[in-house]
Amino acid sequence: GIQVEQSPPDLILQEGANSTLRCNFSDSVNNLQWFHQNPWGQLINLFYIPSGTKQNGRLSATTVATERYSLLYISSSQTTDSGVYFCAVEGDYKLSFGAGTTVTVRA
Amino acid sequence: GAVVSQHPSRVICKSGTSVKIECRSLDFQATTMFWYRQFPKQSLMLMATSNEGSKATYEQGVEKDKFLINHASLTLSTLTVTSAHPEDSSFYICSAWVAAGDSDTQYFGPGTRLTVL
Numbered sequence: 001g002i003q004v005e006q007s008p009p010d011l012i013l014q015e016g017a018n019s020t021l022r023c024n025f026s027d028s029v030n031n032l033q034w035f036h037q038n039p040w041g042q043l044i045n046l047f048y049i050p051s052g053t054k055q056n057g058r059l060s061a062t063t064v065a066t067e068r069y070s071l072l073y074i075s076s077s078q079t080t081d082s083g084v085y086f087c088a089v090e091g092d093y094k095l096s097f098g099a100g101t102t103v104t105v106r107a
Numbered sequence: 108g109a110v111v112s113q114h115p116s117r118v119i120c121k122s123g124t125s126v127k128i129e130c131r132s133l134d135f136q137a138t139t140m141f142w143y144r145q146f147p148k149q150s151l152m153l154m155a156t157s158n159e160g161s162k163a164t165y166e167q168g169v170e171k172d173k174f175l176i177n178h179a180s181l182t183l184s185t186l187t188v189t190s191a192h193p194e195d196s197s198f199y200i201c202s203a204w205v206a207a208g209d210s211d212t213q214y215f216g217p218g219t220r221l222t223v224l
Contacts, residue, residue, distance in 0.1 A: 031211060041145075041198055043215040045108065086150065088213075093204075094141070095213055097150045 006098035023087030031090035130201030137203035
C-alpha cells in the first residue's frame with residue numbers, strides 16, 4: 001500500500017507563531033486529506049487537496065503531486081490549534097494515514 | 108458538512124462480554140463505511156470496510172469472528188467486539204465517503220472509547 005510519512009512528529013509553538021507540517025507519500029494519489037484530531041478524539045476535516053493550494057482562515061495547504069508531498073501551514077497559531085494533525089491519502093478506495101504531527105500551542 | 112455519529116461514546120465492560128458500537132450517517136446515505144482502531148498516541152489503523160447488504164472486508168490481521176460488522180441499511184453500520192478482553196481496549200472510529208463531484212471526502216464519527224476490565 002501507499003506509505004505516508006509526516007514530519008515533524010512533535011511541534012511546540014508559542015501562541016502567535018507560524019508553522020509548517022509536511023506529508024510525503026510514496027505513490028501518486030487521487031485524494032489527499034488533512035485532518036485535525038482534537039483532544040476528545042474527533043477528526044475534523046481541514047482540506048481535501050490532491051493538488052494545488054487552498055486556504056481556510058489561518059490554515060492553508062499545498063500539495064505538489066508530481067513530487068509527492070503536501071504541506072500544511074498554520075499561521076498566527078492559537079491554543080485551540082493544539083492537537084494531532086493527520087495527512088491521509090487514498091488508495092483502493094481506502095485512506096492510509098500518516099503517523100501524525102502533535103502540535104502544542106502554549107499561551 | 109456531512110455528519111457521522113457513533114454510539115456509545117464511551118463504554119466500560121467486563122472481560123468476556125460483547126460490546127456493540129453503532130455508526131450512523133445522519134444526513135447522507137453511505138453504501139460503504141469504514142472502521143478504524145486507534146491506540147493511544149498512535150495513528151488510525153483501518154480494520155475493515157463495511158458494505159451495505161454484503162459481507163465486510165477485513166484488513167490483514169483483523170479477526171472477523173472477533174470483530175463482527177453488520178451494515179444493514181444505508182445509514183447504519185455496527186461493530187460488535189465479541190468476548191472482549193483487555194487487549195481490545197482502544198478508541199474505535201467509523202467513517203464514510205461523501206461524494207462531492209470530483210472531490211470525494213471521508214468524514215469521521217466522534218469515536219467510541221472501549222475499556223475492557
